[in-house]
Amino acid sequence: MKKIGLIVNPIAGIGGPVGLKGSDGEDIQKLALSKGAVKESGKRAEAAFALVGTCKDDILLYCGPGEMGETIAKNLELEHQVVPAIHSNTTAADTEFVAAQMKDLGVDLIAFAGGDGTARNVLNAVGDEVPVIGIPAGVKIHSGVFATSPAAAGRLIEAFVKTKAVKFQPAEVIDLNEEDYRQGRIGDTFYGYMSVPVIGSGMQNPKAASHNSENDVGGICQEIREKMQREDPDTVYILCAGSTVYSLKQDLGIDGTLLGIDVIQGNKLIGRDVSADELREIIHTNQCRLILTAIGGQGHIFGRGNQQLAPDIIRHIGTDHIWIIATASKIYGLPQQTLFVDTGDASLDEELRGYRRVIVGWQETLICRVM
Amino acid sequence: MARNRETLLREFHEAKWDEPIIYEMSTPGERGILPPKADPSIIDEFGDAKDLIPQSMRRETSPNLPEVGQMRVNRHYMRLSQETMGDDVAVDIGEGTCTMKYSPKIQEHTVAYNAKITEIHPMQDPSTMQGILEVYYEVERYMKSISGMDHFCFQPGGGAHAVFTNASIIRKYFRDRGEDRDEIVTTIFSHPCDAGSPATVGFKVVDLMNDPVQGYPTLEAFKAALSEKTAAIFVTNPEDTGLFNPKIKEYVDAAHAVGALAVYDQANVNGIMGITRARECGFDLIHYNLHKTFSSPHGGMGPGCGAVGARDFLKDYLPVPRITKDENGTFDLDWNGEGATIGQVRSYFGNAQVVLRAYMWLRSLGSDGVREAAMCAVLNNQYMVKQIEQIKGVTMYYGEGKRRIEQCRYSWEQLEKDTGLGTEDVLRRMVDYGCEHYWESHHPHIVPEPFTLEPTDSFSKEDIDEFVAVMRKIAQECYETPEVVRTAPHNAPCHGIKNYYEEDPEKVICTWKKYKEVYGIE
Secondary structure (H helix, E strand, O other), X not given: OEEEEEEEOOOOOOOOOOOOOOOOOXXXXXXXXXXXXXXXXXXXXXXXXXXXXXXXXXXXXXXXXXXXXXXXXXXXXXXXXXXXXXXXXXXXXXXXXXXXXXHHHOOOEEEEEEOHHHHHHHHXXXXXXXXXXXXXXXXXXXXXXXXXXXXXXHHHHHHHHHOOOOEEEEEEEEXXXXXXXXXXXXXXXXXXXXXXXXXXXXXXXXXXXXXXXXXOHHHHHHHHHHHHHOOOOOOEEEEOOOHHHHHHHHHOOOOOOOOOOEEEEOOEEEEOOOOHHHHHHHHHOOOEEEEEOOOOOOOEEEOOOOOOOOHHHHHHHOHHHXXXXXXXXXXXXXXXXXXXXXXOOHHHHHHHOEEEEEEEEOOEEEEEEEO | OOOOOOXXXXXXXXXXXXXXXXXXXXXXXXXXXXXXXXXXXXXXXXXXXXXXXXXHHOOOOOOOOOOOOHHHHHHHHHHHHHOOOOOOOOOOOOOOOOOOOOOOHHHHHHHHHOHXXXXXXXXXXXXXXXXXXXXXXXXXXXXXXXXXXOEEEOOOOOXXXXXXXXXXXXXXXXXXXXXXXXXXXXXXXXXXXXXXXXXXXXXXXXXXXXXXXXXXXXXXXXXXXXXXXXXXXXXXXXXXXXXXXXXXXHHHHHHHHOOOEEEEEEOOOOOOOOXXXXXXXXXXXXXXXXOOXXXXXXXXXXXXXXXXXXXXXXXXXXXXXXXXXXXXXXXXXXXXOOOOOOOOOOOOOOOHHHHHHHHHHHHHHHHHHHHHHHHHHHHHHHHHHHHHOOOOOOEEOOOOOOOOOOOEEEXXXXXXXXHXXXXXXXXXXXXXXOOOOOEOOOOOOOOOOEEEEOOOOOOOHXXXXXXXXXXXXXXXXXXXOHHHHHOOOOOOOOOOOOHHHHHOOOOOOOOHHHHHHHHOOO
């Protein structure tokens, strides 16, 4: 018997069809409804849960009230318990409130229907402590926590309940600033990681994570260790943000950060969560290697989540001294399998573009296009 | 009832026997055969046969084998065979990249029943097996003609094994030259063994992503992967997308320019044999899967043969024994090579029955026939692509407007978006119409919801029409009656087996011991 939580953001996605590029904020939601937008996210969540019918006897379902999940459970005749919300007309605070209660109830998995904004709300409430599956129902679906479709989400939930072959991995929560987006500026922000189940394919990112060799974090760590042995022992390693690099930090026995830049020398931590100025001081007197990863589902290696790496710092380290690491599945899940740079310095960006090697396992690299 | 003449669809139902596991059929003391005791005169001379086995290798207790009579064993396996699909009963166009062609039954009869092949042993004196050695020699000659390579070896037992052999040759070649080259370059849509086998030999793998427009890497990307560390490139062409890289010679030249060798994976050469040759493309080593293109039944991990072809300067590195022919026309085995050989990669000289089938197939077609077979395979595929691409929900990735050669990788991405049903759902429904399910794709699944079809030279227009009708019908069902597809198959002995079961140790039971554990059998 598995405890499954269901949270629907009923207004997710209503801004999309009427050309509003998102649904964040009450004014936008009112505007969308006045323009004739229809609430679709409930239908998408229902489509997902319709596929869970074959294992409904093995599920203890907890759901938000009314449109937040209860209606779906009733429509599909699934036994359920309702977790109360704060308001009658749903807001972001309600999503967080319901998700937090589900965490306290000890659910095994939260399935939520919405977009990147909803993912952020769930992240705020449960962090990476409760596994989640996102049912794509919003306008912006950039985060790696979403299944590729409602049906894929349904299949994942079914598989999660029916099989013990479940592994978990962190997936990024990314969101655009909608106001910027409406003005034509793209400025996406990385908010953190949630834990997602990996069962065959089905998650948005990675798109094809079903073979161990495509998620070979252990192999990547081993390759980096061997590369380090071939370097001068005084070399300084600048380890950037992200779950792949964080795994490396753990493998090296370093008390590093998930979201910050840490610096090691001789396998000792000499800087934790450093700023650009602190980095400048360190690189000034040392030979450095920069180890970084790409943001999943999106592909930036510079300019997102590592703004401490100012152009002058990257130049000083040297563009030949960058080791990019990523699981192969992360690369396969990128749009057109392309990496992006946005350092804020056009000529440096140009220098970084072309084809670069990405370490995807022990003695294994992928050549990727950098744009 | 005959097949519906208008829809081309069958009302099909596969046999279902609820057959027990053979261990459950066991009755103590029941026997299939009772081997006669050895004649006393033999025992007098050689002693007890048991004593010929070293003490350390003898088991102390009898093996736990089922005890079942011949008739029941035969019935058991006949029933199981009725619960499987194969290309003798179904239109097997779906196994793309596998080149499921018809292998004439006379080849099977010769290989399985002709005493001249079944009763020889590779340790016999070569003078007593001139026939099979001549077959090897002749097939080598035909392969040289088809590929343009200078020498062939038939020892490897399959395609990945042939790539392993080629990687071993390359390692030894550069060691002998004192060059420290430890990387190989391959492409993401080449066969996975083009990365895997060289990695097993000890090479570092540099894999190239495809260009999102043309489907295979650009020359610029390819050059970015090459360096003084590159030992060789291992590339498949046409790749499994069905797209042929017409500028392959430029890629080979780029590899040669940095001192690397070039290896052509031609496991499936069905669309280009007799039309374009590895030699003119500049390759140094190649392999063909005789069990694909050259008509040995393929699948079920049955005996295969990865024929390795090499240029003159690599001849001495080929595995031994080499088959030789002297001026009197006598065939012999050369076990020593010229000293540089990588040795043996398999016992004796490989799977002789596969080489013999290739010999029969090639002799029956002749050189014009081989070329015609390739043209038929390509023509069949052009016809099929035109039909499949019109089915609602199907998309084709890469190479817009470009012809696919002998196979094509399609995508149900749009179908999945529209209906929530993807490639795994469609393939499970196929058996309900009497078709073997299709093959999705090698990993990684960069093309989402993939499926790969290959209507080889053997299939008639009617076969293709029936297969297409089934695909069209299932796509229609996905849009109109999705529940039927989601719960398929309905007319097969097993229902609802999901792909992820393979990864679940509790669902995969490979031994009787484990079976008893899981089902609580005493």
